[in-house]
Amino acid sequence: MLKNYFKIAIAVLRRRKFFTFISLFGISFTLTILMVATAFIDKIINDDYPDKKRDRSLYINxxxxxxxxxxxxxxxxxxxxxxxxxxxxxxxxxxxxxxxxxxxxxxxxxxxxxxxxxxxxxxxxxxxxxxxxxxxxxxxxxxxxxxxxxxxxxxxxxxxxxxxxxxxxxxxxxxxxxxxxxxxxxxxxxxxxxxxxxxxxxxxxxxxxxxxxxxxxxxxxxxxxxxxxxxxxxxxxxxxxxxxxxxxxxxxxxxxxxxxDSYLDAYVRSGNEKKSGMTYAIIALSLFALFVMLLPTLNLVNINITRIMERSSEIGVRKAFGASSQTLVYQFIIENLILTFLGGIIGIVLSLIAMYFINDAKFIANLELRLNFTVLLYALFICVFFGLFSGVYPAWRMSKLNVVTALKA
Amino acid sequence: MISLKNIEKVYRTTNIETLALNNISLNIAKGEFLSIMGPSGCGKSTLLNIMGLLDAPSKGQIEIAEQTTEKLSDKQLARFRNQKLGFIFQSYHLINDLQVLDNVELPLLYRDASARERRQLASEALEKVGLSNRMKHFPTQLSGGQRQRVAIARAIVGKPEIILADEPTGNLDSAMGNEIMEILINLNQKDSTTIVMVTHDENMAQKTHRLVRLFDGSQVL
Structure with a gap:
C-alpha cells in the first residue's frame, strides 16, 4: 500500500513540475530559516562550555x-x-x-x-x-x-x-x-x-x-x-x-x-517579575515560528487543493473500487508527508550551506552553528507539522467528493 | 442477485427538481447478462450508479447479493463495493501515473492481500484479457481497446460477483468493441459473473440475455 502511495506521490510531483518547485521551495526555505534559528537557540541553550557543571549550578543575575x-x-x-x-x-x-x-x-x-x-x-x-x-x-x-x-x-x-x-x-x-x-x-x-x-x-x-x-x-x-x-x-x-x-x-x-535560576531561566530573565522572561521568550519564539510557518503552510494548502481536485477521477475510481473516505484521507496525507520530507531533505542541505556561510562570515564572533541531533529532531517535527497541517484540510475536502461527480470531472 | 424496488431518483437544485428515475423495479438473477438501453439522459447511468452503490436513490430499496444496502456506513459501503462489485467505465478511468499492473492491483489494495498475492492476481487478470505483455506500460502508451481491457482486468481482479459496465464499448471502433464484448460474454459464461451493461449499441445489447429499455427515467421494456 505504502509503495503504491509512494509511486503515485512521485508521479504527481513529476507531473506538475512548477507546482512541485513552488511547494518544495516554500518548505525547504522555511525549514532552512527555522533550522538556522533552532541551531542558534540550541547553541545558546545547550552549549555547556565553560559551565560544564550546569546541572549542579544555579544562576543569580x-x-x-x-x-x-x-x-x-x-x-x-x-x-x-x-x-x-x-x-x-x-x-x-x-x-x-x-x-x-x-x-x-x-x-x-x-x-x-x-x-x-x-x-x-x-x-x-x-x-x-x-x-x-x-x-x-x-x-x-x-x-x-x-x-x-x-x-x-x-x-x-x-x-x-x-x-x-x-x-x-x-x-x-x-x-x-x-x-x-x-x-x-x-x-x-x-x-x-x-x-x-x-x-x-x-x-x-x-x-x-x-x-x-x-x-x-x-x-x-x-x-x-x-x-x-x-x-x-x-x-x-x-x-x-x-x-x-x-x-x-x-x-x-x-x-x-x-x-x-537554572541557566536557561536566568538567561531569559528580564528583571521584571510581572513579565517573566521564560514566558515571554516562549511566546516570542512561538509567534516567530508560527508566523514563519503559517504562510508556506497556507500556500501548500492552496496548492494541495488544486492538485487534489485535478485528481478527482482517480478519487472516484479509488472510491468505486473500495477505498473509504478515511483511507483516501490517509493516502493524501501520506503523499503530502512524502512531499514535505523531500522538502525537508533539501531544507537540511540548504541549512548546512547557510550555517557554513554564517559561521564563515563570523556575524557573531565565536558562535559556531552546527547541525546536531536536537536540530534534526526539530526539523523532523517541522516537516510533520507541514505535512499534516497542509494535507489534512485538502484531503478531508477531497474525501467528501461524491463518486459520481468525481468520475464525471 | 440484484433486486431494485420502486427506485426513484430526484435531483434538486434551488429552483428545479428533476426526476431522473421513476419507480423502477428490477430483478437480476445470478449469472444473468443484462443490458440497459435508452436515449441520452434517460437515466441509464444513474440506474447503474445506484446499482453500484455509487449513488443513493431518493426512494426505494436495493438488495444486492442478499443484502439490503441503505443502512451501510461509508466504510461498509466501500468494503461491499470492493468485495462484490467491479466497474467498467466508458472512458476507462485508469490512473495514468501508475503502470498497467499497478492499475489492475488497485481493488486489492483495499483488501488484506500481500504484495505478492496482489501481483499474482493482477497478472492472472491481465492474462485473461490478453495483456500480460503490457504490464509495465503506462495507460497513455496503450490503444483505446487495450485500455478498456486493462479496465476489465481491474474490474475482475477481485473476482466480484457482479460487474457493472457503463458503455464499455462506447469509445471504441466496432472491431475493438466486439473484442471487449467477447471478453465480457466469456466472463459471464465461464465464471457465471452477473453483468449489467449500459449501452447505446443495439448489436451489443442483442448479445446479452435480457434488455431493459428506459425512457425519461421510466422502464418501458
Missing part, C-alpha cells in the same frame, strides 16, 4: 525592588552576593563576576575594544574554561589584588599579534592599567553573556570599592554550586527563603524579588 509607585531592577550587587548569598549553607561554592564592560586600548596606534569582567576565585573553580596556556587567577592573587588577567585567544591575537608565541607573563594594558597575563582561554561567544569577556580580572583590582556599596542592585551576577545534583532544589529553596527576609533599602519599596 537579577534583582527587583518593587514599591507602590516605583520599581528598580538590575543585576545584583557584589554586596548582595557576598553578604547574603555567601551565608547560604547548601552551596559549596559561589562564583561572583561582574557584567562585562567595554574599555579600549591602543596597539600600534590601532584601537582595540576590550570587554572586561571582574571575577572571584570560585569563578575559576566552578567554570571550566579551557586554558590554551597558563592558568586561572589564584585566590592568593585575588586577595593580594594583583594586576593579573586571563585573556581570550581572540584578544591575544588582536593585542599581541597573529604570530605571537606564548604570552603568559607579558603585559596587556587596558584602561591605562597594565595587567600581567596569567592564562589564555578558548573563546566563548558573546551570546553566553553571563560568562563572556575578552579579559578577566580579579574583582579586587576594581577601581570602585565594592564593599562600601550596600545596595542590592549592582553590576554582578553569581553562580552557586551544589555538592550534588540532588541538592539543587534544596539550594533553590534556601535562596528563596533569604529574599523575603532582606531588609528594605527604603520606604519606597515593599517587596524584593530575586531568583536562583
Amino acid at each position: 537579577k534583582i527587583e525592588q518593587d514599591g507602590k509607585e516605583s520599581m528598580n531592577s538590575s543585576s545584583v550587587s557584589y554586596y548582595f552576593l557576598d553578604h547574603y548569598v555567601r551565608s547560604m549553607k547548601t552551596p559549596v561554592k559561589l562564583a561572583v563576576s561582574s557584567n562585562y564592560s567595554t574599555t579600549n586600548t591602543y596597539v600600534n596606534n590601532h584601537k582595540i575594544d576590550i570587554n572586561f569582567k571582574y571575577t572571584n576565585a570560585d569563578y575559576w573553580d566552578i567554570l571550566e574554561y579551557k586554558f590554551l596556556e597558563g592558568k586561572a587567577i589564584s585566590s592568593q592573587q585575588i586577595d593580594n589584588a594583583e594586576r593579573v588577567t586571563v585573556i581570550s585567544e581572540d584578544i591575544k591575537r588582536a593585542y599581541f599579534g597573529e604570530q605571537a608565541g606564548p604570552v603568559v607573563g607579558k603585559y596587556l594594558e587596558a584602561d591605562n592599567v597594565k595587567y600581567r597575563v596569567c592564562g589564555v582561554v578558548k573563546n566563548i561567544p558573546i551570546t553566553a553573556y553571563m560568562l563572556y569577556a575578552d579579559i578577566y580580572l580579579p574583582y579586587t583590582v576594581s577601581k570602585i570599592n565594592l564593599k562600601d556599596d550596600k545596595s542590592y542592585l549592582g553590576e554582578f551576577s553569581g553562580i552557586i554550586l551544589a555538592k550534588t545534583k540532588a541538592d539543587v532544589p534544596k539550594m533553590q529553596k534556601e535562596f528563596d527563603l533569604i529574599i523575603p527576609k532582606l531588609p528594605m533599602p527604603s520606604k519606597e519599596f515593599n517587596v524584593i524579588h530575586s531568583h536562583a
Whole structure:
C-alpha cells in the first residue's frame, strides 16, 4: 500500500513540475530559516562550555525592588552576593563576576575594544574554561589584588599579534592599567553573556570599592554550586527563603524579588517579575515560528487543493473500487508527508550551506552553528507539522467528493 | 442477485427538481447478462450508479447479493463495493501515473492481500484479457481497446460477483468493441459473473440475455 502511495506521490510531483518547485521551495526555505534559528537557540541553550557543571549550578543575575509607585531592577550587587548569598549553607561554592564592560586600548596606534569582567576565585573553580596556556587567577592573587588577567585567544591575537608565541607573563594594558597575563582561554561567544569577556580580572583590582556599596542592585551576577545534583532544589529553596527576609533599602519599596535560576531561566530573565522572561521568550519564539510557518503552510494548502481536485477521477475510481473516505484521507496525507520530507531533505542541505556561510562570515564572533541531533529532531517535527497541517484540510475536502461527480470531472 | 424496488431518483437544485428515475423495479438473477438501453439522459447511468452503490436513490430499496444496502456506513459501503462489485467505465478511468499492473492491483489494495498475492492476481487478470505483455506500460502508451481491457482486468481482479459496465464499448471502433464484448460474454459464461451493461449499441445489447429499455427515467421494456 505504502509503495503504491509512494509511486503515485512521485508521479504527481513529476507531473506538475512548477507546482512541485513552488511547494518544495516554500518548505525547504522555511525549514532552512527555522533550522538556522533552532541551531542558534540550541547553541545558546545547550552549549555547556565553560559551565560544564550546569546541572549542579544555579544562576543569580537579577534583582527587583518593587514599591507602590516605583520599581528598580538590575543585576545584583557584589554586596548582595557576598553578604547574603555567601551565608547560604547548601552551596559549596559561589562564583561572583561582574557584567562585562567595554574599555579600549591602543596597539600600534590601532584601537582595540576590550570587554572586561571582574571575577572571584570560585569563578575559576566552578567554570571550566579551557586554558590554551597558563592558568586561572589564584585566590592568593585575588586577595593580594594583583594586576593579573586571563585573556581570550581572540584578544591575544588582536593585542599581541597573529604570530605571537606564548604570552603568559607579558603585559596587556587596558584602561591605562597594565595587567600581567596569567592564562589564555578558548573563546566563548558573546551570546553566553553571563560568562563572556575578552579579559578577566580579579574583582579586587576594581577601581570602585565594592564593599562600601550596600545596595542590592549592582553590576554582578553569581553562580552557586551544589555538592550534588540532588541538592539543587534544596539550594533553590534556601535562596528563596533569604529574599523575603532582606531588609528594605527604603520606604519606597515593599517587596524584593530575586531568583536562583537554572541557566536557561536566568538567561531569559528580564528583571521584571510581572513579565517573566521564560514566558515571554516562549511566546516570542512561538509567534516567530508560527508566523514563519503559517504562510508556506497556507500556500501548500492552496496548492494541495488544486492538485487534489485535478485528481478527482482517480478519487472516484479509488472510491468505486473500495477505498473509504478515511483511507483516501490517509493516502493524501501520506503523499503530502512524502512531499514535505523531500522538502525537508533539501531544507537540511540548504541549512548546512547557510550555517557554513554564517559561521564563515563570523556575524557573531565565536558562535559556531552546527547541525546536531536536537536540530534534526526539530526539523523532523517541522516537516510533520507541514505535512499534516497542509494535507489534512485538502484531503478531508477531497474525501467528501461524491463518486459520481468525481468520475464525471 | 440484484433486486431494485420502486427506485426513484430526484435531483434538486434551488429552483428545479428533476426526476431522473421513476419507480423502477428490477430483478437480476445470478449469472444473468443484462443490458440497459435508452436515449441520452434517460437515466441509464444513474440506474447503474445506484446499482453500484455509487449513488443513493431518493426512494426505494436495493438488495444486492442478499443484502439490503441503505443502512451501510461509508466504510461498509466501500468494503461491499470492493468485495462484490467491479466497474467498467466508458472512458476507462485508469490512473495514468501508475503502470498497467499497478492499475489492475488497485481493488486489492483495499483488501488484506500481500504484495505478492496482489501481483499474482493482477497478472492472472491481465492474462485473461490478453495483456500480460503490457504490464509495465503506462495507460497513455496503450490503444483505446487495450485500455478498456486493462479496465476489465481491474474490474475482475477481485473476482466480484457482479460487474457493472457503463458503455464499455462506447469509445471504441466496432472491431475493438466486439473484442471487449467477447471478453465480457466469456466472463459471464465461464465464471457465471452477473453483468449489467449500459449501452447505446443495439448489436451489443442483442448479445446479452435480457434488455431493459428506459425512457425519461421510466422502464418501458
